[in-house]
Amino acid sequence: MTADAIDTTALGDPPTSVVLEVERLTVRYQEGDRTVEAVTDLSLSLRRGRTVVLIGESGCGKTTAALAILGMLPQTATIPSGRIRIDAGGRSVDMLSVPDAELRSLRWNHVAYVPQSSISAFNPIQRIGQHFRQTADAHRMARGAAEARASELLAAVHLDPHRVWHSYPHELSGGTRQRVAIALAMLLDPAVIILDEPTTALDVLTQDAVLRTLLELQESTGVSYLAITHDLAVAAALADDLVTMYAGRAVEVGQAADVLAEPLHPYTRGLLRSMPSVDSHAAAEPIGGYPPSMANLPPGCAFHPRCALAEQSCRSGPSPDLVRFAGRSVACPIVATAQGPGEGR
């Protein structure tokens, strides 16, 4: 295995079946004569019933990666390299080479999406029931079966199915809408659900309740989640494996418990320090500076202008590769050297 084709199945418990595999994915946007590489060489592997969380500040490429997996990138985007494979009922499908019609059928059936703002998941002039019916119709699921399943799912996310079914989206609270969006994503029993900032804009208690509901659903159905968030509390609640992204690249990949207990990449460390801690009295310490413009990345390690460990070698040359050591993969030669010999690439 190459260092930059990191397989998170090798990092944790005994491997179970892989439902989503992303290999060295690169995505570019073309804006006039300007090219922005939003995702570079991203690899990840998601197993059945598990959760991988992509964390990083706004603009680091998380949503672009999610849209690429779903085949929902805008027309201005291209994928010059990489592979995305999903398990479609026991068949491994290459999402980048299937015809559009098949892609539309794979979406929802095998990989579903809960968008960042649950209000954008719904048509404001349609009652919730119509949303379930339309999704069922589009995928030739019988109406009776769809209504029965929707009712079960709405109950499973702790809602009153009858009340919600007849409501318009604006009549529901943000937390309720988010639960409905999750139930809708589950309608066709997909193997994978992509959760884009699953609790953004909810108050803390509602956030907690939605996260618990997601975990319950995973426990009862075996669904896998790929969640993307800038919120480490969300990552800590959901993740089995964590991928820290900075400027379009994975900079640390490992089991969530290890990464959160002892982050190794200076950027992951900075993210953790920037979180207020409930247990300790240490004040949150924001990372200085800002993420770079993706249209104008600094040479060397893109994090070097904000990094206290940066040395001259970090300021030029190519971006550092991910290297396996201490049970995970980290793209920082300074930390790798300090930790001793790596486990090879």
Ligand SMILES: Nc1ncnc2c1ncn2[C@@H]1O[C@H](COP(=O)(O)OP(=O)(O)OP(=O)(O)O)[C@@H](O)[C@H]1O
């Ligand atoms: N449609 C687009 N056209 C051109 N550039 C885009 C487009 N969408 C995103 N980008 C650029 O790609 C980069 C990554 O954006 P992306 O939305 O994937 O990041 P993100 O980490 O998900 O951020 P956020 O949490 O704010 O959504 C950014 O520099 C962004 O400006």
